[in-house]
Amino acid sequence: MSDSKAGERKLLFLVDGAKGHTGSFLVRELLTTYQDCRIIATDLPDTSREEVMTKEKVFRTDIGSSHEFLKDPRVEFIPSDLTKPETLNSILENRIFDVIFHPASLYDYFAELKLLRKINVEGTENLLKLIVKTQDLDRLRFIHWSTCGVYGEPKYKKDTKGYPIPANENSPYNPSNDYSISKMEQELVVKEYYEEHGVKITIIRPAPIYGPEDTYGGLHIMQTLTKTGFSILAHIYPKKKRLALPLIHVKDLVRAAIFLAERDEAIGEVYNVIADVFEQDEVLEYIYRLLGVKYYNIPIWWPLYKLFTKILFAIAAWKQNQAKKQGIRPKFDLPMVGYLKQNFRFSNEKLKALGFKFLYPGYERGIKEVFDWYIEHRWVERETVKWDS
Amino acid sequence: MGFIDSVLLLFILGWISSYLYKRYLRKRNKDWLFFLGAIILICFWLIDILLYIGVIDMIWLNTIPWVNIPLNVPSGQYYLWNSFLIIGIDFHLLPTAEMFSIAILILLSYPLWLKAGMKVGRILHGYYTHEEGIIWLLKSRKTPNKT
Numbered sequence: 001m002s003d004s005k006a007g008e009r010k011l012l013f014l015v016d017g018a019k020g021h022t023g024s025f026l027v028r029e030l031l032t033t034y035q036d037c038r039i040i041a042t043d044l045p046d047t048s049r050e051e052v053m054t055k056e057k058v059f060r061t062d063i064g065s066s067h068e069f070l071k072d073p074r075v076e077f078i079p080s081d082l083t084k085p086e087t088l089n090s091i092l093e094n095r096i097f098d099v100i101f102h103p104a105s106l107y108d109y110f111a112e113l114k115l116l117r118k119i120n121v122e123g124t125e126n127l128l129k130l131i132v133k134t135q136d137l138d139r140l141r142f143i144h145w146s147t148c149g150v151y152g153e154p155k156y157k158k159d160t161k162g163y164p165i166p167a168n169e170n171s172p173y174n175p176s177n178d179y180s181i182s183k184m185e186q187e188l189v190v191k192e193y194y195e196e197h198g199v200k201i202t203i204i205r206p207a208p209i210y211g212p213e214d215t216y217g218g219l220h221i222m223q224t225l226t227k228t229g230f231s232i233l234a235h236i237y238p239k240k241k242r243l244a245l246p247l248i249h250v251k252d253l254v255r256a257a258i259f260l261a262e263r264d265e266a267i268g269e270v271y272n273v274i275a276d277v278f279e280q281d282e283v284l285e286y287i288y289r290l291l292g293v294k295y296y297n298i299p300i301w302w303p304l305y306k307l308f309t310k311i312l313f314a315i316a317a318w319k320q321n322q323a324k325k326q327g328i329r330p331k332f333d334l335p336m337v338g339y340l341k342q343n344f345r346f347s348n349e350k351l352k353a354l355g356f357k358f359l360y361p362g363y364e365r366g367i368k369e370v371f372d373w374y375i376e377h378r379w380v381e382r383e384t385v386k387w388d389s
Numbered sequence: 390m391g392f393i394d395s396v397l398l399l400f401i402l403g404w405i406s407s408y409l410y411k412r413y414l415r416k417r418n419k420d421w422l423f424f425l426g427a428i429i430l431i432c433f434w435l436i437d438i439l440l441y442i443g444v445i446d447m448i449w450l451n452t453i454p455w456v457n458i459p460l461n462v463p464s465g466q467y468y469l470w471n472s473f474l475i476i477g478i479d480f481h482l483l484p485t486a487e488m489f490s491i492a493i494l495i496l497l498s499y500p501l502w503l504k505a506g507m508k509v510g511r512i513l514h515g516y517y518t519h520e521e522g523i524i525w526l527l528k529s530r531k532t533p534n535k536t
Contacts, residue, residue, distance in 0.1 A: 387419055
């Protein structure tokens with residue numbers, strides 16, 4: 001898809017969840033990629049958004065993106081709510097979109113399954129129903145955001161030395177938390193609209209997303225390490241049992257979405273969007289060094305490590321139950337702690353085979369940039385006391 | 390103080406120093422932990438050395454009904470080797486000349502016990518002013534917001 005493809009008319013994009021982390025980067029990337037385009041950006045009205053997105057305020061209540069990009073003349077912001085089809089109708093009717101990017105979801109490990117289903121599954125179905133009624137399905141591309149979480153912890157095939165081979169897009173569904181269950185159900189709805197209505201869908205399954213402005217995940221790790229100032233770095237033995245840390249930089253994610261929207265081969269396909277595979281201990285050590293956190297390297301035998309993480313998981317589960325009873329969010333949502341005990345190793349070969357080039361295939365540069373951004377914007381605290389001499 | 394309770398106390402004081410340093414002292418002067426450690430160590434060494442060489446006499450402890458320091462041994466040394474006399478636990482360890490080198494080693498180990506306490510304090514409560522230590526992980530958030 002190029003600027004000239006539309007010929008007489010400007011390309012028209014719809015980006016939902018435009019005030020979210022991914023959505024906001026997507027709008028900016030589209031504005032950079034297509035000088036001559038129009039973008040309808042949508043998200044919940046601010047008051048509703050604040051009610052739902054409590055995850056963004058776990059550590060700080062004074063942070064958030066400025067959304068300056070919404071003031072670009074090529075962008076029109078129209079508030080909507082996936083759970084209220086009438087608000088979507090006003091966006092879709094009388095406009096023929098070239099691409100609808102659908103990153104909008106409730107991505108919150110603490111949210112109840114009922115709410116996740118209402119927003120992620122029913123909301124997506126509401127959107128697709130209206131798309132079928134109002135859009136030119138020959139023209140339209142629909143890029144749907146899922147998650148690598150739909151695989152859960154896959155059963156890996158092993159290489160000749162017994163090391164796990166990263167799971168590809170054909171791995172079966174095995175979601176391990178409520179959020180991932182809702183995303184799996186959401187995918188099934190999207191696939192149904194591809195098979196039964198011919199909506200030209202492409203499903204992307206991103207790994208956990210990191211990048212500047214991220215209020216969930218990356219900020220949790222950096223904030224936690226900064227606050228505790230201490231950590232133990234476990235190096236698991238035998239090496240073939242080491243855990244991977246799946247990551248994708250937000251800029252690569254939105255670039256991949258646009259890249260796939262431009263390729264007809266991607267219609268009806270599913271793609272893992274994930275940087276190259278890194279080991280958890282490597283990445284954590286890099287972050288510890290960036291943050292100046294004191295840590296001890298401890299080699300540990302896999303069964304002992306498993307036992308240790310089971311205990312940690314049990315403590316986290318107890319803290320979560322306590323928090324639920326008190327009506328507050330815990331500092332860590334349980335599935336986040338689950339990353340310490342599960343091996344998430346996914347392949348990006350299918351996306352690469354299509355010709356996609358990652359800007360951040362490794363982790364060092366991306367994480368350093370994020371760290372610098374957090375420090376510059378004071379999202380991660382540093383010592384501010386000044387002593388004489 | 391006896392050797393064992395000195396060691397235990399040094400560990401605890403190291404821990405407390407670390408907590409006080411992180412909580413109140415670092416923001417005033419970042420060398421406070423060193424000062425505090427030095428003061429504690431000097432006090433312990435001074436008292437225990439004076440006890441060992443007999444400058445401080447502990448025979449007066451015999452006024453306590455359950456304490457019975459033999460009169461034919463240096464009372465300060467007997468008190469050092471039998472750490473829990475005051476609470477009525479008496480190991481009846483009689484100091485000998487051969488035990489002198491062990492006493493020196495124990496005295497020299499005092500900084501290590503203090504440092505170990507400080508390390509634990511640092512891990513649990515943090516070191517820099519913005520840190521909260523591992524304890525922070527177990528504290529609940531206060532903001533009542535829930536999805």
